[in-house]
Amino acid sequence: MKKLLILTILALLLLSNIGFAAKVKPIDQFKYPNLHEFKLPEIEKAQTENGIKLRLIKTEKLPVINMTVFLKGGDVYDPSAKVGLAGFTAQLLRIGGTKELKGDDVDQFLDSNGISIGINSQNDFYTISLDCLDENLDQAVSILSKLLIEPAFDDEKLEELKTQAASGISRRNDEPLPISHREFDKLIYGENSPFAPVLEYEHLDNIAKQDIIDNYKKYFAPGNMLVGVTGPIGIDKIKSIFEKYFANWNQTSDIPPYPQVQAPTLDFKVGFAEKSTLTQSYLALGHLGVKENFDQQAKIMVFNSIFSQSWDARLFNRVRTKMGLTYDIGGGIQTERLFPGKTYFYTFTKSQSTIAAIKAMFDEINIIRDKKVTEKELNDAKDAFVNSYIFKYSSPERILYQEMTREFYGLMEGYSEKMLENIKKVTIDDVLEVAQKYLHPDQMVIFILGKEQDLDGKLEDLGKVKKIDISIKPPALKEKIPEATPETLAKGSKVFVELVGKKYSGYKTIKSLEILSDMKMSMMGQNMEMGSKAISLYPDKAFVEISVMGMKIPTIINGKKGVSKVMGQEKVFSEEQIAKQKFADLYDIFHYGDKYKIQYLWEKEIDGKQYHVLYLFDNQKNWVKFFVNKETGLIEIEEKVADAPGMSGVSRTVNSDFKVVEGIPFAFKSETSIGDKKVIDLTVKEVKVNPPVDVSIFTIEEKK
Secondary structure, eight states: OHHHHHHHHHHHHHHHHHHHHHSOOGGGGOOOOOOOOOOOOOOEEEEOTTOOEEEEEEOOSSSEEEEEEEEEOOGGGSOGGGTTHHHHHHHHHHHSOBSSSOHHHHHHHHHHTTOEEEEEEOSSEEEEEEEEEGGGHHHHHHHHHHHHHSBOOOHHHHHHHHHHHHHHHHTTTSSHHHHHHHHHHHHHHOTTOTTSOOOOHHHHHHOOHHHHHHHHHHHOSGGGEEEEEEESOOHHHHHHHHHHHHTTOOOOOOOOOOOOOOOOOOSOSEEEEEOTTOSEEEEEEEEEOOBOOHHHHHHHHHHHHHHTSSTTOHHIIIIIIITOOOSOEEEEEOOBSSSOOEEEEEEEEEGGGHHHHHHHHHHHHHHHHHSOOOHHHHHHHHHHHHHHGGGGGSSHHHHHHHHHHHHHTTOOTTHHHHHHHHHHHOOHHHHHHHHHHHOOGGGOEEEEEEOGGGSSSOGGGGSOEEEOOOOOOOOOOSSOOOOOOHHHHHHHHHHIIIIIHHHTGGGGTOOEEEEEEEEEEEETTEEEEEEEEEEEETTTEEEEEEEETTEEEEEEEETTEEEEEETTEEEEEOHHHHHHHHTTOHHHHHHSGGGOEEEEEEEEEETTEEEEEEEEEOTTSOEEEEEEETTTOOEEEEEEEEEETTEEEEEEEEEEEEEEETTEEEEEEEEEEETTEEEEEEEEEEEEESOOOOGGGGOOOOOO
């Protein structure tokens, strides 16, 4: 009976639970309205009489006009001898003024009316951006028309742009990531390819004002303009404003054929560039890819997400999450609209795990080529695309930009929507097909930027190695240096020994040196006054402290290590940079003269004085010219490469006010110019030869 009672109770409880489960929960009674159907806003179209294509998405939320203009052209059309021409053309159009207004006057007009205008050069096109209040649109288009139709191409502004570009060239090896991108692109596309351009000093010399004018006439024409506008305005109003200011512009474009990729044939597997300051290596591996193909693009996009372009990507999981070798890794099958992209993968890792990281990347490449991905990987990747799709259309400006890009490249109507549908159809077999069709590990070249002696193995274990020279080619001398001959080298050495050797022989026994100076510097449009204390403890220690605007900026060289400290930030110098700074120092010449070659160039008269002109150079492309006074044996003029920020080019230093200290002549006054611009005016206050030196000032703290 007791058991029966228990069974009865259990049965009642079971029935009770069933009843409870069957009850309708309050949350189930909620009724949700259907989601609003997403519709793209209407894009209105018009065209001016002279061919300017106008596109508009009308918005009423804010009284603001946003405008974007595309013009076919851009960086890839630059001649190989004039890299940077497109960029200079765009920038000078913007800042070079008009026939009526100076560039600074244009800026003042724009600022006072709340108008922003930018002109830039991209890979395949020029872009113009314009933002203003709707009430100022007429003024904005008026000034834009003057910039495009009546550009002044101011000579002074062009020189400013060249100075800024030269400064950029001098600093382009400061950060490792841009070096890696630049050098890897050169391996994939070729040394002088328009798809891997590298701006050099010689290009700056090759680009004249007339080159910019000719380039402007090729691309900036009404028939080459695709204009997109968003804001509270009608298409008819936009057309009337453009007709008002551009109607008389009848210039026609002359766009050359789009360049073709001619990939180089490499006879090595590994390109290695040494940068001794690095404690980690920057890696890239890959080969030439393919152009965008609509039928394949969705499959490639899903593959990239699974393999290398998401937080759950295989490369990320393997090299970062499991092995802990990096903070960032990525890449993929990169397609371009008009030329083959790169199939490549990149990361950075500590020097001691470089080879391990590369091998892990190749392992994952081989795995995904051999085995199908999982259903979960596929669905996660597809869901991510579907869920993020709406963000392409999160604002009228984005929508219009998407549609203008589609129109510019001649893609089909509804391209993005159709691509999304194709993504939904991608299968596991499609992903495997992509991996096998577009990944070819045997054809991949590897680029490594790092410190070879710290690597976790031999580079040769990865394949045949080529050392890549990333040094910056110095500016060309204005005059042609004749080729050295045994006779000119012998005469150069003789003059140096007989004249310079006698005057400066004290450098043979010098142990230390301290110089206090005042300096005026003109740099990147700014004039600064500063003090300097320089202490040298030969042969390999130097301390320089610059005092400027209440700050002290120390630079320390100790053997093969060097560091500069500015506002709490440290810049580490490479061994190559340190060696370059020592070049042509008289102590270095007198103690390590076997690394120098001294060529006699010619005699020259300057300001009534006769000079022997000597050309000193080494095997590392370093050079300096000494102008030695024939009568006194003093080095009164020096010419060399100046690569400080804002002072790039060939500098000339004129030394004067010589005073003898402990038997050694020192110039207590010097002026340095680049071209016709004086950049440094230095006055020496005190020179101490062989003073006692506190060696602690040369201490460089090791980073942990």
